[in-house]
Amino acid sequence: MRASDADRDQVADRLREALAEGRITPEEHAERIDAVYRAKTYADLDPLLADLPSEQAPRPKVRLQKDEAALPPPVRQSAGLVAVFSGATRKGRWLVEPTTNVSCVFGGVDLDFRQAVLSQGEVTVNVSCLFGGIDITVPPGVRVTNSAAMVFGGADLPDDVIDPDAPLIRLTGMVIFGGINVRRREIGEKRSRHDRQLERHRRHMERIEEHHERMLERHTDMHRRRDERRERLRELRAERRRHR
Template structure:
């Protein structure tokens, strides 16, 4: 490995750009920069090729005399800027997915009615250290894949459904945090933790098929529960009508005796 005397001319790695983006998210959360400045600087970060291009992004923030990431000569390819997507995803009697290098907004809203959504966050860039995914799931399903080192929590309401979260969240409270909120009715959320490239394309297709088969079986089970619930309600109404009829007959018989 050749010695380097001018660090500014070194090529920045993907990890370097991600570390600078993390510092910008911290500055945004602390109120040091505005959302507009944050968006502008994030664009500059993911277009930067060298440390010299990264330095101005952090130069006016406390404790920064230049780009903070350590020098890495392992990855020199220029990663594309994350794709900015809509913060609203709707799947009604259909499916939707989001994967690759995309920008996760501070709050993403998912609406699933008899539909499913797949989110892959392994290459995604979080706009801030904690992002919220608000879920409205009615007879639907949500699959989320996160990389190691990301905390995932659920803080919502569930009825006739459930959520399965990974049990190996990092102990570091400053780790990136995906907060799931919202309502699940007759549906479910499944969160998996995987390294990038863990599965082949064929395995991913097989997993999707299994997931959709599971959704189909789940919908059949929910339909049976729904039908049983309505049958029970009909029986309860019939019993109530019979009880009222008996009360009326008893009152009439009492009046005749008088």
């Protein structure tokens, strides 16, 4: 029987769990993920899980038949997010490309990986941030490392006590007068007091940025009207000289 996108995603989720548990290596995970998304039938998918344990049976299989309760396939979205004097959010069940580019200028970006499906064992989030912030939420079992350059900024990451072979999200790029905040939480887990304080601070910064944007627009409009008046005066003077 032909396999659906939901079937392939279910197998990919089980392989990600196996990688996090140390049952397969990152190289094996990458090879099997490639085979998953090339698979056309259940017979192509079965061998990819044949040597992995499961709670259902000694020699388990992920259910490959249609099921109303099956998870929907991940949504493939743009590999770039931009927030300029605004905010951008990506959450839910989305497919994480090998590289996701995030750009924010006087804005904020919120990335939630708790229900996301990684396209490979190691993905990169490349950051370009000026006077802004990025909040990242990851589930237990996923590592996060930061190699982004910080100029008058900082990064707050959770303690990395996870298996070195676990799926990895690598942060790169540059942050100037901004910050990156990473939190590890279960799906449905409520935010801590510290996170709520950070959220209030971010909303306060957004209001400041909105006020700054309005003032900039007023300032630009004032200069435009001043230039129009000056141009009108020059025209009147030129007209008087012609009539003399």
